[in-house]
Amino acid sequence: MQPTCDCCSNLAVVHETIVVEGRRSEVHLCAEHAAERGYLLQGDGDSLLPAGLPLSKLLKKSAADPAAPAVSSTSARTPKACSSCGMTMASLRETQLVGCAECYRALEEELAILIGRTQEGATTHAGRHPMHAAKLIDRAAVRNRLTRDLREAVSREEFERAARIRDEMLALSDPSEAQ
Amino acid sequence: MNNPILPTIAGFDGADAPLGDCVLSSRVRLARNLVGFNFVSRASPEQLADVVHRVQSARLGGPFESAVRWVNVQSTTSLDRLLLFERNLISRPFVESTHPRCVAISADESTSVMVNEEDHLRLQMLAPGMQLRQLSERMFVFDGAIERSLEYAFHPRFGYLTACTTNVGTGIRVSAMLHLPGLALVQELEKVQRSARELHLAIRGFHGEGTDALGDFYQVSNQTTLGRSEQAIVEQFAGEIVPQFVAYELAARRTLLERDPAALDDRVQRALGILRSCRLLSFEESIKFLARVRLGVSLGRISGVPRHLIDQLLLAVQPAHLSRATGCALGNGRDDRGPRADFIRSSLR
Ligand SMILES: [Zn+2]
Ligand SMILES: [Zn+2]
Numbered sequence: 001m002q003p004t005c006d007c008c009s010n011l012a013v014v015h016e017t018i019v020v021e022g023r024r025s026e027v028h029l030c031a032e033h034a035a036e037r038g039y040l041l042q043g044d045g046d047s048l049l050p051a052g053l054p055l056s057k058l059l060k061k062s063a064a065d066p067a068a069p070a071v072s073s074t075s076a077r078t079p080k081a082c083s084s085c086g087m088t089m090a091s092l093r094e095t096q097l098v099g100c101a102e103c104y105r106a107l108e109e110e111l112a113i114l115i116g117r118t119q120e121g122a123t124t125h126a127g128r129h130p131m132h133a134a135k136l137i138d139r140a141a142v143r144n145r146l147t148r149d150l151r152e153a154v155s156r157e158e159f160e161r162a163a164r165i166r167d168e169m170l171a172l173s174d175p176s177e178a179q
Numbered sequence: 180m181n182n183p184i185l186p187t188i189a190g191f192d193g194a195d196a197p198l199g200d201c202v203l204s205s206r207v208r209l210a211r212n213l214v215g216f217n218f219v220s221r222a223s224p225e226q227l228a229d230v231v232h233r234v235q236s237a238r239l240g241g242p243f244e245s246a247v248r249w250v251n252v253q254s255t256t257s258l259d260r261l262l263l264f265e266r267n268l269i270s271r272p273f274v275e276s277t278h279p280r281c282v283a284i285s286a287d288e289s290t291s292v293m294v295n296e297e298d299h300l301r302l303q304m305l306a307p308g309m310q311l312r313q314l315s316e317r318m319f320v321f322d323g324a325i326e327r328s329l330e331y332a333f334h335p336r337f338g339y340l341t342a343c344t345t346n347v348g349t350g351i352r353v354s355a356m357l358h359l360p361g362l363a364l365v366q367e368l369e370k371v372q373r374s375a376r377e378l379h380l381a382i383r384g385f386h387g388e389g390t391d392a393l394g395d396f397y398q399v400s401n402q403t404t405l406g407r408s409e410q411a412i413v414e415q416f417a418g419e420i421v422p423q424f425v426a427y428e429l430a431a432r433r434t435l436l437e438r439d440p441a442a443l444d445d446r447v448q449r450a451l452g453i454l455r456s457c458r459l460l461s462f463e464e465s466i467k468f469l470a471r472v473r474l475g476v477s478l479g480r481i482s483g484v485p486r487h488l489i490d491q492l493l494l495a496v497q498p499a500h501l502s503r504a505t506g507c508a509l510g511n512g513r514d515d516r517g518p519r520a521d522f523i524r525s526s527l528r
Contacts, residue, residue, distance in 0.1 A: 084217075098342055100218050101332035118344050125336065125405060126408050130331050132333075
């Protein structure tokens with residue numbers, strides 16, 4: 001059985017594994033949402049290639065998991081679920097409600113896509129935070145800035161600069177956070 | 180609960196509410212969840228009762244320092260539930276759901292905390308007129324005080340975590356209840372609504388989602404909560420959006436006065452005449468005529484009726500408030516039009 005799109009209930013035709021800082025996450029998109037996110041559908045749709053140079057491809061080169069496939073058009077899998085409350089993206093689509101705080105960690109990339117759609121493209125908090133989160137915040141803020149810079153460097157095809165930023169991101173990630 | 184919700188109209192006696200001619204009330208709301216519990220829709224009744232217990236035994240501070248009234252919404256009467264709803268202290272879903280939930284209300288009724296609405300906590304502050312800046316400052320102090328005894332669910336990338344992704348990040352919703360009869364009369368309301376949608380604002384009627392624009396009252400609020408700071412969201416509302424709406428509305432009122440003052444006078448005086456003499460009034464009719472009188476009072480075309488009296492009546496003529504004040508029966512099919520007309524007549528004498 002093929003998984004459904006991260007953004008709607010249609011069958012996904014694009015399947016991508018993104019590795020950022022040694023953490024893998026999967027993206028599944030239907031033709032419509034794939035096109036919206038910059039994937040180019042070639043021919044009659046059975047061969048799919050990302051348009052231009054995707055961020056994920058660049059990240060993958062120096063990332064910890066070189067075996068991760070960039071694009072595979074067939075991949076049977078069990079749907080990812082939150083280990084704490086059991087929520088899947090499919091059940092979220094039905095109820096429109098996230099199950100628990102852990103969902104946001106377990107399904108971070110999937111939720112980021114959904115959040116971007118409901119929040120005019122924003123996926124990063126820029127406001128107040130509880131005192132207990134102060135330490136987390138600073139690192140996250142730096143990481144966010146670096147991610148933005150990296151995207152900019154890639155879009156301008158400044159690959160040396162991109163590689164430098166990439167190294168900075170690797171140095172920033174806390175080893176205790178890696179899975 | 181032994182003592183009933185009082186029929187006083189605290190928080191709505193704003194005789195000198197800022198921009199009160201066009202802004203009925205301001206509201207700031209924060210959505211928060213506690214760590215260690217599933218969100219409300221995925222929690223068992225036992226867990227939800229636990230959340231209630233946890234919040235009730237925490238020190239909420241701020242406006243609750245001196246006195247706080249807890250209402251067990253699950254076990255209180257349906258009349259009290261509706262009173263709280265009509266007074267904007269709890270939401271429609273909170274009235275109708277059946278799981279363990281409660282609400283804390285400050286002595287002056289300006290602050291309420293719903294426990295186990297869509298999120299574990301919904302903090303809300305309400306004030307007459309345009310007071311979003313003051314409200315939000317007080318809200319952040321309050322939120323900080325609560326955080327000292329309850330740990331909030333927070334994510335370094337997504338911010339404050341909420342059950343619905345439309346609230347994630349700051350969890351803040353700022354809104355203003357606007358009175359725009361001038362724009363409606365010069366038929367420019369649609370244009371203004373369109374531009375509001377382009378600014379990604381939500382526009383709703385008198386009683387929140389799904390109600391139409393009874394009496395030309397419109398509630399505008401922000402739709403996105405992520406990617407901007409709370410201050411930026413509040414500032415956009417307090418500094419740009421609401422003043423812009425008010426400027427359009429005041430311009431429309433000036434146009435009306437210049438174009439045909441007799442027609443305007445007839446409209447507002449006729450409404451006052453009906454309210455002062457008729458014997459049967461439905462809720463919808465009473466809002467419609469009170470809103471017209473409100474316009475007349477704001478423009479100085481009606482004297483002897485203070486605006487804040489009209490604002491109190493807008494609240495008091497709602498079914499549950501009327502039932503509490505006059506003892507008339509409440510419920511589907513009950514005719515409360517007679518008591519409503521009597522109540523308004525005696526108030527406007
Ligand atoms: Zn889709
Ligand atoms: Zn979960």
